[in-house]
Amino acid sequence: MHRDDLMAAHTHAPLAAGPAGPLRVGIGGPVGGGKTALVAALCRALRDELSLAVVTNDIYTEEDAEFLRRHGVLPDDRIRAVRTGCCPHTAIRDDITANLDAVEALEARHNPDLVLVESGGDNLTATFSYGLVHAQIFVLDVAGGDKVPRKGGPGVTRSDLLVINKIDLAPLVGADLEVMRVDAEKVREGRPTVLVSLREQPDAAPIVEWITAQVRARRA
Amino acid sequence: MTAVVPGHAPIGAGRPAAPRDGLRAAAALTVERVDGRPRIRWTHAWPVVLRPTGAEQVHLVHGAGGPLGGDVLSLDVRIGASASLTVRSAGATMVQPGRGEGPARWDATVAVGAGGHLDWAPEPTVVTDRAEFLTSLRVTLDAGASALVRELVVLGRHGRTGGAYRGHLAVTLDGRPLLAHTTVLDGADPALSGPAGSGGARAIGTLLTAGADRYPVGAGEWPGVRWTWTALEGPGAVLLAVGDPGAVTAVLDDAALMIARSGQDGTDLAAPAHS
Numbered sequence: 001m002h003r004d005d006l007m008a009a010h011t012h013a014p015l016a017a018g019p020a021g022p023l024r025v026g027i028g029g030p031v032g033g034g035k036t037a038l039v040a041a042l043c044r045a046l047r048d049e050l051s052l053a054v055v056t057n058d059i060y061t062e063e064d065a066e067f068l069r070r071h072g073v074l075p076d077d078r079i080r081a082v083r084t085g086c087c088p089h090t091a092i093r094d095d096i097t098a099n100l101d102a103v104e105a106l107e108a109r110h111n112p113d114l115v116l117v118e119s120g121g122d123n124l125t126a127t128f129s130y131g132l133v134h135a136q137i138f139v140l141d142v143a144g145g146d147k148v149p150r151k152g153g154p155g156v157t158r159s160d161l162l163v164i165n166k167i168d169l170a171p172l173v174g175a176d177l178e179v180m181r182v183d184a185e186k187v188r189e190g191r192p193t194v195l196v197s198l199r200e201q202p203d204a205a206p207i208v209e210w211i212t213a214q215v216r217a218r219r220a
Numbered sequence: 221m222t223a224v225v226p227g228h229a230p231i232g233a234g235r236p237a238a239p240r241d242g243l244r245a246a247a248a249l250t251v252e253r254v255d256g257r258p259r260i261r262w263t264h265a266w267p268v269v270l271r272p273t274g275a276e277q278v279h280l281v282h283g284a285g286g287p288l289g290g291d292v293l294s295l296d297v298r299i300g301a302s303a304s305l306t307v308r309s310a311g312a313t314m315v316q317p318g319r320g321e322g323p324a325r326w327d328a329t330v331a332v333g334a335g336g337h338l339d340w341a342p343e344p345t346v347v348t349d350r351a352e353f354l355t356s357l358r359v360t361l362d363a364g365a366s367a368l369v370r371e372l373v374v375l376g377r378h379g380r381t382g383g384a385y386r387g388h389l390a391v392t393l394d395g396r397p398l399l400a401h402t403t404v405l406d407g408a409d410p411a412l413s414g415p416a417g418s419g420g421a422r423a424i425g426t427l428l429t430a431g432a433d434r435y436p437v438g439a440g441e442w443p444g445v446r447w448t449w450t451a452l453e454g455p456g457a458v459l460l461a462v463g464d465p466g467a468v469t470a471v472l473d474d475a476a477l478m479i480a481r482s483g484q485d486g487t488d489l490a491a492p493a494h495s
Contacts, residue, residue, distance in 0.1 A: 021274075094311040097281055100271055129310040131271065131279035 022053075022107060023218040024115045025211060026092060026128035028155055029139035031121030034165040034198050036064045038139055039118050041204035042211065043073035050113040050215065053078045053106035055099060057088055057120040064118060078110055088120030089127070096132045103132070114215055124153030135214055137207070141166040146175040149184040149193075157187045161194065161210050168197040242290025242320040243267060251276060252300035260305075268293050277306040280342060282313065289352060290320015294327045301333035301362070309342035315353040315383065323352035323384070330357070332365040341370035341476075344423075344465070349376055349407070351383035356390070359430070363394040366431030368479065370472055374423045374465050375407040382407030382422065391430050391456070398430055398454045423465040425472045429479055430456035436478055447471050 027035050036056075043052055052074055056064035058081065065081035068074065080102040084091040091098055103115055117133055119126060128136045138159035140148055143166055149156055156162060162184055170177050177195060184193040194206045245265035252259050258276045267283035280295075287293055299305050315324050332338050338359060347353050359367050369389065375382025384406040391399045403424060406412040418424060425447075429435045435457040439448035445463030452458065461471040 095269075095281055095283060096279075096310045097269060097271065097283070100273075129279070131273050131281070131308060131310040 022051075022112045022115050023135070023215050024103060024117060024133040025214065026117045026119065026133035026136035027139060028092065028119035028122065028126050028128060028136060028159070029163075030123060030141075030144060033121070033139040033141040033144070034163075035118050035121070035139050036067055037198045038137070038163065038165070038204060038207065039064075039116050040068060040071055040073045041198055041202055042116060042208065043068070045203055045205075045208045046114065046211070047074060051110060053080075053103075053110050053112040053115045055080050055082060055102045055106065055115065055117045057082045057084050057091055057099070057118060059084055059086070059088065059120055064120075078106065078112075080106060084120055088122045089125070092117070092119045092126070092128045092132060094129070096129050099132050113219075114211070122155075124148070124151060124155050127154045127158060134218065135160040137161045137163055139163045139165055142170050142175045142177070142180070143173050145173075146170075146177070146179045147183075149180050149187060152187045156184070157189075157191075159191070160214075161192050161207070162188060163207060164193065164195045165198055167195050168200050242288065242292060242318075242322075242324070243284065243286075244292045246294045246296070248296045248298075249278060249305075250298045250300070251303045251305045253303045258303060268295060270295075271310075273308070274306065276304050277308065280307065280309040282309075282311070286314070286316055286318065287324035287326060287353070288316050288318025288320055289324055290318060290322055292325045294325075295329075297328065297330040297338075299330065299332045299336040299338055299365075302335040303333065304337035304339070306339040307342065312343045313345040315345065315347045315351045315385075317348070317350040317352070317383070323354045326353070326355045328357045329360075330367075331360045332362060332367060334362040335364045336362070337365065338367040338369070340367065344372040344374050344469075345385075346374045346377060347383040347385045347405070347407070349380050349383055353383070353385045353387075355386070356388040358388075359391045361391065361393045361398075361431050364431070365393070367391065367428065368476070369426070369428040369430070370476060371426045372423060372465070372468060372472065373403070373405065373425075375405060375413075375418070376422065380407070381413070384408070389426065389428065391428065393431055393454055393456070396454060398452050398456055399428065399458060401426075401458065418462060421462045421464070423461075423463060423468040425459075425461040425468040427459040427461075427472050427475050427479075428456065429458075430454075432456055432479070434482055436475060442467055442471065445471050 062081035065079050068079050069076050082098045082102050136159050138155040245268045247265040247268040249262040260272050262270045269281040269283040271279045273279045387403045389401045437449050444467030447461035449457050449459050459475050461468045
């Protein structure tokens with residue numbers, strides 16, 4: 001077959017939203033840190049002012065997508081689940097095609113301003129490919145121990161925003177928040193860090209503020 | 221007949237380690253300006269998977285692990301007159317030995333039409349221990365076209381020595397050769413990894429600016445990395461940086477930023493000596 005005939009099968013025209021398109025933000029971090037809780041909080045806080053869509057990743061299930069649907073944070077058809085079948089970071093960092101399919105389907109259908117891509121729970125090295133997202137948030141929790149920021153790893157050191165969640169548990173698990181804050185500052189070389197308890201502060205105000213600024217910057 | 225219980229035996233147990241046939245795949249991509257708007261057309265050739273991620277941007281995705289020994293993979297890119305294309309990759313390329321015959325091969329050709337631009341900067345290539353990688357990038361620029369090419373090769377994973385690498389970068393501009401550069405590395409070869417070779421460094425970074433009126437000059441040293449710019453016999457220059465992966469990345473980032481800024485204000489960089 002001629003080269004040009006073959007290529008007729010795949011033609012990419014710029015998105016209707018213009019070359020910029022929606023802002024895509026990845027949310028990663030270890031299991032149980034509060035990624036899904038953060039996605040739910042962001043949806044509740046932003047859904048009235050922005051058009052939103054969410055992609056979740058789980059290994060075998062659609063647990064996280066079902067959680068978000070059950071809590072009615074967005075209409076069902078604005079939430080898509082990717083079943084990675086493998087180590088979650090493979091699907092967000094290496095072979096990103098399943099996630100791109102999900103994101104592009106949501107973009108075609110809803111023309112959103114913001115797409116949140118939630119990773120499956122993984123380890124401190126899990127980061128998103130910048131072919132999939134424009135910015136990424138890494139979520140840790142205090143109960144994992146106050147030495148975690150010091151351990152570094154690309155998730156902790158390179159994410160565009162580090163969220164240290166469940167600060168209300170610090171006295172119960174013997175974690176020193178000041179140690180976490182100082183260590184994070186040291187390894188992140190000026191990148192921002194937020195300490196929060198999403199349970200006590202369900203509006204996730206500091207993270208909403210950061211993400212709103214990102215959306216604004218992308219539109220500008 | 222023996223029942224196979226998934227997950228019961230280690231993967232590959234009981235199977236003879238016969239040579240495996242390598243993967244062969246050739247993908248192609250064209251970007252053109254149609255009525256002033258960019259149009260990208262492409263063919264997938266698994267495992268060389270292409271995903272447009274912007275109006276004039278595409279990400280390369282490895283649809284399989286590797287490349288492994290014996291794989292022969294290629295990509296042919298054509299950028300039309302006045303069009304531009306940014307090429308990135310989703311993740312790092314991990315070259316592994318596999319059981320195939322011979323080295324893993326990855327060859328890319330890019331033809332850029334008059335006034336077009338190529339921005340080629342995939343994630344790093346890691347050549348793991350015992351792997352062999354033969355790779356080439358051949359860029360043909362028509363008059364008035366330009367290119368920025370960034371490559372980073374890392375010998376082995378953290379704390380390892382790494383395998384063998386031979387990478388060729390060739391650029392012609394308006395029919396005249398501008399650069400023909402071959403990098404030969406082998407972490408397991410005492411000569412190639414010694415003082416006359418990579419000098420014990422794990423990472424080698426390359427940044428080429430071609431068809432550019434102005435470019436950086438000079439050489440320098442930061443903790444963990446040494447680098448030098450070489451002016452080419454024509455409009456362009458190439459930066460080579462050798463050292464630790466993180467430090468080499470920082471040098472490439474810094475140089476790329478300097479070039480990007482000069483495009484905006486045109487004051488940072490030296491004028492080429494031959495003009």
